[in-house]
Amino acid sequence: MRRLASLVVLLVAGCATYHDELAQGQSFYSKNQYDQALSVWRILEPNMDSLGPAERSQYAYFRGMTDYRLGMRQDSRHWLAIAKANNEAHPGGLDETAAVQLDKILVELNDETYKFLPGK
Numbered sequence: 001m002r003r004l005a006s007l008v009v010l011l012v013a014g015c016a017t018y019h020d021e022l023a024q025g026q027s028f029y030s031k032n033q034y035d036q037a038l039s040v041w042r043i044l045e046p047n048m049d050s051l052g053p054a055e056r057s058q059y060a061y062f063r064g065m066t067d068y069r070l071g072m073r074q075d076s077r078h079w080l081a082i083a084k085a086n087n088e089a090h091p092g093g094l095d096e097t098a099a100v101q102l103d104k105i106l107v108e109l110n111d112e113t114y115k116f117l118p119g120k
Helices: 002-030 034-050 053-069 073-089 096-114
Strands: none
Touching (some): 002 034, 034 053, 053 073, 073 096
């Protein structure tokens, strides 16, 4: 019984840690400390599946926006597309302002990516 209780405590502590890392990354992002935010995102990435659906949308959005601010356009496009798809599948992770910004930047990045295709 103690073993089961210990396992539950570890699982709850682990989830809180991922939630705390997400909040720390968002804090760095909001302070324009993009290099620090990216460090947090890279540490959190292997555990992204441990986040809830809304938090996964937030992670992908802030990861994509951080990459965008750092000039990593293709990485940004990748993560913003994930954020959009996840938020559509599980609404509520992104507020209206973030969703509008995501759409605007994703259009810009898609236009850059596909401008060299025939017919463009």
